[in-house]
Amino acid sequence: MSPPLTIAVPRGALFAETLDLLDRLEIDTADVRANDRRLWFADAGIVTVRPSDVPTYVEHGAADLGITGKDVLAERTDTDVYELVDLGYGYCRMVVAAREGEDAMGESLRRLGRVRIATKYPRTATAWFARTGRQAEVVEVKGSVELAPLCGLADGIVDLTATGKTLVENGLEIIEEMEPSTARLVANPVAHKLKAGEIDELVARIRGLA
Amino acid sequence: MSHPIPPGTRDVLPDEMLELRELTTGLSSTFTEAGYGEVWTPALEYEATLQAGDDSGAAAGFRLFDEQGEVLALRSDMTIPIARVVATRLGDAEPPLRLCYFGHAYRAAERRTAELREFLQGGVELIGLPGAEGEAEVIALIEEGLDRAGLRRHRVGVGDGTLFARLLEETEVPEEARAELMRLLTARDFVALESRVEALGLSAAACQRLVSLPSLRGGVEVLDAAGEAVDDLRALHELLAERGIADRLIFDLGLVRSLSYYTGPVFEVYDPAVGFALGGGGRYDDLLGRFGRPLAACGMALDVGRVHLAQAAEERLA
Numbered sequence: 347m348s349p350p351l352t353i354a355v356p357r358g359a360l361f362a363e364t365l366d367l368l369d370r371l372e373i374d375t376a377d378v379r380a381n382d383r384r385l386w387f388a389d390a391g392i393v394t395v396r397p398s399d400v401p402t403y404v405e406h407g408a409a410d411l412g413i414t415g416k417d418v419l420a421e422r423t424d425t426d427v428y429e430l431v432d433l434g435y436g437y438c439r440m441v442v443a444a445r446e447g448e449d450a451m452g453e454s455l456r457r458l459g460r461v462r463i464a465t466k467y468p469r470t471a472t473a474w475f476a477r478t479g480r481q482a483e484v485v486e487v488k489g490s491v492e493l494a495p496l497c498g499l500a501d502g503i504v505d506l507t508a509t510g511k512t513l514v515e516n517g518l519e520i521i522e523e524m525e526p527s528t529a530r531l532v533a534n535p536v537a538h539k540l541k542a543g544e545i546d547e548l549v550a551r552i553r554g555l556a
Numbered sequence: 557m558s559h560p561i562p563p564g565t566r567d568v569l570p571d572e573m574l575e576l577r578e579l580t581t582g583l584s585s586t587f588t589e590a591g592y593g594e595v596w597t598p599a600l601e602y603e604a605t606l607q608a609g610d611d612s613g614a615a616a617g618f619r620l621f622d623e624q625g626e627v628l629a630l631r632s633d634m635t636i637p638i639a640r641v642v643a644t645r646l647g648d649a650e651p652p653l654r655l656c657y658f659g660h661a662y663r664a665a666e667r668r669t670a671e672l673r674e675f676l677q678g679g680v681e682l683i684g685l686p687g688a689e690g691e692a693e694v695i696a697l698i699e700e701g702l703d704r705a706g707l708r709r710h711r712v713g714v715g716d717g718t719l720f721a722r723l724l725e726e727t728e729v730p731e732e733a734r735a736e737l738m739r740l741l742t743a744r745d746f747v748a749l750e751s752r753v754e755a756l757g758l759s760a761a762a763c764q765r766l767v768s769l770p771s772l773r774g775g776v777e778v779l780d781a782a783g784e785a786v787d788d789l790r791a792l793h794e795l796l797a798e799r800g801i802a803d804r805l806i807f808d809l810g811l812v813r814s815l816s817y818y819t820g821p822v823f824e825v826y827d828p829a830v831g832f833a834l835g836g837g838g839r840y841d842d843l844l845g846r847f848g849r850p851l852a853a854c855g856m857a858l859d860v861g862r863v864h865l866a867q868a869a870e871e872r873l874a
Contacts, residue, residue: 429744539808
């Protein structure tokens with residue numbers, strides 16, 4: 347018998363805690379833990395995907411539910427998924443950082459009327475600077491954002507950090523902090539209705555664990 | 557050599573067209589046999605006409621100037637154009653009026669998903685039959701059309717588009733906080749909804765009502781939690797039970813539709829094979845009045861392409 351719900355589980359930083367959560371919900375993750383390269387676990391109803399792909403799988407109904415960070419959801423505002431529960435783990439902060447001891451951002455704003463920001467999270471960064479009333483030119487990069495202010499690609503960066511260690515190692519300092527992010531349980535809109543009973547029962551069990 | 561077409565539009569070739577045509581023919585026979593006359597309206601309307609029906613112009617995504625400098629918009633749904641027709645060309649016709657249509661509608665593709673900018677809608681409008689009686693007729697008809705199309709596992713979600721606004725009033729949420737809560741419910745961000753409601757400092761009972769009612773969905777029993785506020789939906793359930801299709805319904809106390817003209821019950825159609833709603837609609841009793849002919853009305857539209865997807869999935873199962 348196939349499981350009642352398919353869940354998209356993020357590989358990466360949230361993976362271990364997500365599997366622990368599923369264990370506590372009595373969803374069998376032994377197969378997932380034993381097979382690092384397999385992606386689809388039909389018996390357990392688990393698909394493992396990149397965290398940033400979770401909204402995509404869930405929106406299209408390829409998975410009924412998914413677990414991913416609020417940071418990912420904030421970046422994917424164009425994705426129609428329902429956000430059901432704040433799971434509490436996977437805490438990290440989205441921050442604005444720039445070269446330590448300099449005021450490159452202030453200088454740019456004053457003289458050029460805009461600040462140039464490198465980030466992997468262009469929507470989040472754009473929204474943050476719009477909300478705080480500053481013009482920003484947002485440059486999207488796919489990785490190693492810390493490099494951008496060092497070699498002059500940008501005045502500052504918007505990035506996710508848990509401890510801030512990588513920033514310090516690259517001579518950057520945190521200038522502003524945005525809302526912190528934690529893992530969220532999201533649902534496909536259609537599954538949320540057609541499998542209401544199963545989803546509500548799982549949500550109640552998650553809330554019961556807290 | 558590549559000659560692309562705009563994203564969100566598509567060509568249909570003969571194999572697919574045969575199936576689509578069969579689907580629309582079946583739906584159209586269902587509608588016309590039930591006494592719904594088919595109409596066409598122009599794909600281009602004056603922008604002002606769409607705005608008369610919905611403040612945002614029903615979210616029309618494409619506008620152009622004609623040679624007189626008038627602003628035209630590609631229709632983003634069929635309901636507003638039909639309201640216009642009923643108030644003008646059919647101004648003397650005795651209600652109730654039963655109309656159906658098949659036509660393309662156009663929306664901006666803000667989202668990078670499978671959302672189309674041009675999509676084929678097929679639907680019905682029942683004008684001049686107020687209350688549950690009108691809604692039951694429309695739902696039953698759409699249901700019959702989907703049955704005929706071979707769908708077996710679909711459900712119709714039924715809610716009340718005004719319920720949350722009434723809850724906000726009843727629980728005395730400050731005016732300035734209402735729009736944000738409404739937006740969070742529309743996005744179904746239950747996490748933020750809960751934390752915002754808690755921050756308002758309302759009574760525990762009020763918080764409970766605002767947070768838990770909109771997440772209730774299931775059989776007719778979910779209506780009990782909302783009390784008298786959903787008497788309209790109870791009446792609708794009764795009528796659909798008489799028609800023998802109550803088991804197709806999912807009552808959803810959080811159901812809201814993005815268009816502003818809905819004034820009561822709202823509907824959406826779901827199928828397990830498709831991650832998106834197949835269609836939707838609801839009651840819009842004020843819309844006709846905006847065109848000068850106040851009449852109660854309700855209607856429902858199907859996204860033909862998505863129904864086709866569900867149909868294909870159903871055939872694979874069979």
